[in-house]
Amino acid sequence: MANHGVMTKRVYHFEEGSAAMKRLLGGKGANLAEMTSLGLPIPPGFTITTEACNAYYAGGGKMPDGLFEEVREALKRIEEKKNQRFGDGQNPLLVSVRSGSVLSMPGMMDTILNLGLNDETVLGLAAQSGNERFAFDSYRRFLQMFGNVVLNIPSAQFEKLLDRMKEQLGVRYDQEVPADSLKTLVEQFKSLIRSETGEDFPQDVYRQLYLAIEAVFRSWNNPRAKVYRKAYSIPDDLGTAVNVQSMVFGNLGEDSGTGVLFTRNPSTGEKVLYGEYLTNAQGEDVVAGVRTPKAISELARELPGVYARLQELAGRLEKHYRDMQDIEFTVEKENLYLLQTRNGKRTAQASVKIAVDLMEEGIITREEAVARIEPGHLDQLLHRSIDDSQNLQVIAEGLPASPGAATGRIVFDADTAEQWAKDGEKVILVSPETTPEDIHGVIAAEGVLTSRGGMTSHAAVVARGMGKPCVCGCEALQIDVSARKMSVGQLTLIEGDAVSIDGSTGRVILGTVTLKDPVITPELSKLLEVADSIRHLKVYTNADTPEDAAKARAFGAEGIGLCRTEHMFMSADRLPVVQAMIMADDDEGRRAALDQILPMQQGDFEGIFAAMDGLTVTIRLLDPPLHEFLPDLEELAEKLGTLGPDADAGEKAGIEAMIRKVRSLHEANPMLGLRGCRLGILFPEIYEMQVRAIFQAALNCMRKGIVVKPDIMVPLVGHPKELAPMKEMIDRLAADILGGELDKCPYHVGTMIEVPRAALVAGQIAEIADFFSFGTNDLTQMTFGYSRDDAEGKFLNHYLERNILEANPFQVLDEDGVGQLIRLAVERGKEQKPGLKTGICGEHGGEKQSIFFCHRTGLDYVSCSPFRVPFARIAAAQAALADTSRQTTA
Numbered sequence: 001m002a003n004h005g006v007m008t009k010r011v012y013h014f015e016e017g018s019a020a021m022k023r024l025l026g027g028k029g030a031n032l033a034e035m036t037s038l039g040l041p042i043p044p045g046f047t048i049t050t051e052a053c054n055a056y057y058a059g060g061g062k063m064p065d066g067l068f069e070e071v072r073e074a075l076k077r078i079e080e081k082k083n084q085r086f087g088d089g090q091n092p093l094l095v096s097v098r099s100g101s102v103l104s105m106p107g108m109m110d111t112i113l114n115l116g117l118n119d120e121t122v123l124g125l126a127a128q129s130g131n132e133r134f135a136f137d138s139y140r141r142f143l144q145m146f147g148n149v150v151l152n153i154p155s156a157q158f159e160k161l162l163d164r165m166k167e168q169l170g171v172r173y174d175q176e177v178p179a180d181s182l183k184t185l186v187e188q189f190k191s192l193i194r195s196e197t198g199e200d201f202p203q204d205v206y207r208q209l210y211l212a213i214e215a216v217f218r219s220w221n222n223p224r225a226k227v228y229r230k231a232y233s234i235p236d237d238l239g240t241a242v243n244v245q246s247m248v249f250g251n252l253g254e255d256s257g258t259g260v261l262f263t264r265n266p267s268t269g270e271k272v273l274y275g276e277y278l279t280n281a282q283g284e285d286v287v288a289g290v291r292t293p294k295a296i297s298e299l300a301r302e303l304p305g306v307y308a309r310l311q312e313l314a315g316r317l318e319k320h321y322r323d324m325q326d327i328e329f330t331v332e333k334e335n336l337y338l339l340q341t342r343n344g345k346r347t348a349q350a351s352v353k354i355a356v357d358l359m360e361e362g363i364i365t366r367e368e369a370v371a372r373i374e375p376g377h378l379d380q381l382l383h384r385s386i387d388d389s390q391n392l393q394v395i396a397e398g399l400p401a402s403p404g405a406a407t408g409r410i411v412f413d414a415d416t417a418e419q420w421a422k423d424g425e426k427v428i429l430v431s432p433e434t435t436p437e438d439i440h441g442v443i444a445a446e447g448v449l450t451s452r453g454g455m456t457s458h459a460a461v462v463a464r465g466m467g468k469p470c471v472c473g474c475e476a477l478q479i480d481v482s483a484r485k486m487s488v489g490q491l492t493l494i495e496g497d498a499v500s501i502d503g504s505t506g507r508v509i510l511g512t513v514t515l516k517d518p519v520i521t522p523e524l525s526k527l528l529e530v531a532d533s534i535r536h537l538k539v540y541t542n543a544d545t546p547e548d549a550a551k552a553r554a555f556g557a558e559g560i561g562l563c564r565t566e567h568m569f570m571s572a573d574r575l576p577v578v579q580a581m582i583m584a585d586d587d588e589g590r591r592a593a594l595d596q597i598l599p600m601q602q603g604d605f606e607g608i609f610a611a612m613d614g615l616t617v618t619i620r621l622l623d624p625p626l627h628e629f630l631p632d633l634e635e636l637a638e639k640l641g642t643l644g645p646d647a648d649a650g651e652k653a654g655i656e657a658m659i660r661k662v663r664s665l666h667e668a669n670p671m672l673g674l675r676g677c678r679l680g681i682l683f684p685e686i687y688e689m690q691v692r693a694i695f696q697a698a699l700n701c702m703r704k705g706i707v708v709k710p711d712i713m714v715p716l717v718g719h720p721k722e723l724a725p726m727k728e729m730i731d732r733l734a735a736d737i738l739g740g741e742l743d744k745c746p747y748h749v750g751t752m753i754e755v756p757r758a759a760l761v762a763g764q765i766a767e768i769a770d771f772f773s774f775g776t777n778d779l780t781q782m783t784f785g786y787s788r789d790d791a792e793g794k795f796l797n798h799y800l801e802r803n804i805l806e807a808n809p810f811q812v813l814d815e816d817g818v819g820q821l822i823r824l825a826v827e828r829g830k831e832q833k834p835g836l837k838t839g840i841c842g843e844h845g846g847e848k849q850s851i852f853f854c855h856r857t858g859l860d861y862v863s864c865s866p867f868r869v870p871f872a873r874i875a876a877a878q879a880a881l882a883d884t885s886r887q888t889t890a
């Protein structure tokens with residue numbers, strides 16, 4: 001609409017745009033414009049901007065004033081280029097109408113092909129092409145897409161009519177349906193539209209276009225698009241562009257077709273053309289999973305000239321965009337057209353290999369190679385795989401569509417997958433094929449198994465993007481969704497039965513299997529070395545056992561940032577001793593239990609020191625909410641109730657005494673009760689035992705030539721007077737036990753900052769502490785006043801859905817609140833003690849945004865679980881690169 005006489009441009013022909021206009025033209029429109037400027041074979045068209053979409057929503061879901069007049073004007077230029085007329089009965093112009101979001105959302109929004117067909121133009125198309133079957137095949141496709149996308153008629157209703165027609169004809173594939181039957185089907189489709197909407201299908205082609213553009217705008221807010229945006233943190237206010245493009249036809253016969261091509265293998269990263277195509281097919285056929293497509297390599301045999309041209313254009317596009325490309329193409333009578341290119345979705349393995357290969361080929365820099373890796377991809381790369389040493393009952397094989405392995409109970413629809421997953425079940429989503437509407441089920445499932453579709457089907461693309469294992473096109477499976485069962489040969493499985501899938505080989509295995517841990521590939525190792533040369537933050541690990549410590553070191557951990565000693569007592573053989581220590585009535589009884597625990601602790605520490613030889617090991621002294629170690633009160637009462645009148649009096653008295661003790665130790669809020677340093681102050685012998693175990697283990701290891709660097713962390717300190725006696729005790733025992741070896745054991749004493757008061761008085765605490773480790777899990781609970789278990793189970797999801805919170809604060813560090821306390825504590829602590837070492841050891845230590853915050857705040861390290869160490873190394877490097885970028889921009 002005019003504004004002070006100035007018209008904002010809302011429609012751009014492809015030749016008017018460029019890749020730099022992605023925010024305005026959407027990813028698809030910007031790339032079509034860029035490819036047009038490169039002189040590639042692109043059918044002419046134009047893009048309606050994302051701003052027009054936002055104006056549509058701002059106007060309450062109404063087409064912006066004057067926009068459709070601009071669209072009609074733009075259409076005239078396409079008519080001139082194609083020498084065709086929109087709506088003409090002799091020489092009709094047909095167009096596709098596609099969405100195009102700024103950020104890639106494969107399959108999430110809607111497409112309409114063959115728009116411009118009606119009862120008159122279909123005859124013109126038949127005469128123009130000399131192929132009546134093709135014309136009516138295009139018409140029935142258009143009616144189904146228009147009916148579904150614009151008129152909201154479930155696509156399955158059209159499919160049912162098509163399936164019934166094929167059954168009557170005794171044919172299997174759509175392309176086997178003859179022209180006369182397609183004419184009948186067209187009439188059936190129009191009748192279906194009339195019965196479902198109460199109105200006739202619009203014969204006015206401009207009305208068709210108007211409604212289609214509105215439908216694409218609306219598709220920005222369809223349920224699956226919303227779910228996808230939430231899953232990938234895509235802003236809701238970006239809007240979608242609309243691309244209107246002249247049609248080219250892949251369903252004109254065996255010398256025509258449609259396909260999807262990746263310039264490198266998106267599963268492995270191998271530098272080879274990878275993709276699929278179908279002859280005599282159109283548009284969505286390849287990704288819809290209706291027919292199993294052919295590998296792109298077969299095109300070299302069927303249409304060698306087209307394949308050679310495709311190779312050449314794929315190479316040009318990859319060099320131009322400096323990344324692996326995902327290209328959609330159509331072949332019309334052996335003429336090749338490109339319909340889209342975009343940076344291809346890829347698995348983690350491929351992501352790393354492609355980045356390293358492009359770096360070594362000189363196409364991108366070392367810094368770009370690191371910056372391009374999504375840290376989340378590293379979670380995917382460190383996929384577990386099936387341990388083939390076990391006895392596996394392979395019941396079927398499909399296409400290995402997305403790597404990794406998963407095991408779980410089968411479910412047959414997305415809603416069930418989501419519900420069962422919420423209930424704590426691990427599920428495998430099994431379906432003939434998935435559609436974009438199934439996105440919530442794919443998110444919830446451990447993996448996806450389909451009987452139809454290829455390597456570029458919806459299930460494959462979405463699963464790869466999420467790092468979920470996926471096996472597609474497993475045609476041996478007979479899936480009956482309504483009966484909630486699937487069969488393979490004589491074997492029938494019902495919903496809830498267990499299967500396992502191997503997305504790296506395509507195997508489907510009966511029952512649950514043992515999965516083995518991943519390894520670092522040579523490409524990832526090389527990339528991590530580059531990242532290490534860039535990052536400033538050190539990356540430590542959270543490890544409580546020698547095995548976890550060794551694993552983390554193999555993944556590149558530079559020390560242990562958190563060894564939780566209470567986790568060492570949860571085993572069946574140790575728990576009774578700890579319970580005896582807690583429930584002892586006097587010092588003597590408590591010390592007797594501690595004497596049994598000390599050698600266990602010492603052995604643990606010796607194993608960890610040996611695994612981390614030469615690296616810092618931060619040991620947190622005991623911090624148990626006591627209820628976690630106490631016998632269950634209900635079980636004790638039940639046991640007492642089962643004792644008969646002839647029961648042993650001593651046994652009965654013992655249980656009664658235990659019940660009294662458990663009740664006396666009961667706390668209204670154990671998380672805020674007798675734990676952390678409070679336990680050490682009330683019962684100093686407990687912490688003394690642990691410190692003895694640490695230094696005796698250190699002494700034994702040092703005598704074996706192991707370099708020991710213990711950092712002893714006192715938990716839950718909120719006042720400097722809590723830390724002072726603990727440090728005094730630690731220093732005294734270190735001197736007693738190490739004696740003349742004291743100088744060879746550079747230990748430090750610090751605290752975990754997890755109480756807001758500790759952050760506020762950090763300067764005072766730093767007078768005593770050598771280091772601060774921020775326990776962000778508890779600091780978040782105490783700052784928000786949320787019990788994590790209660791919040792996540794009761795109201796946190798509601799808060800996220802209503803955008804009261806942008807992210808779960810237990811997953812992504814709350815910078816405004818918790819982050820402010822951390823910044824304050826670092827600042828005040830280092831004012832008092834400039835050499836104070838600071839880091840975080842909560843779960844946020846392995847999350848990208850939180851790692852960026854730690855870099856900006858000037859922390860020395862982050863600590864995370866062993867398998868997230870490679871992730872943190874990459875994220876820390878990206879944080880340094882982002883910081884450099886900001887400084888350069890400034």
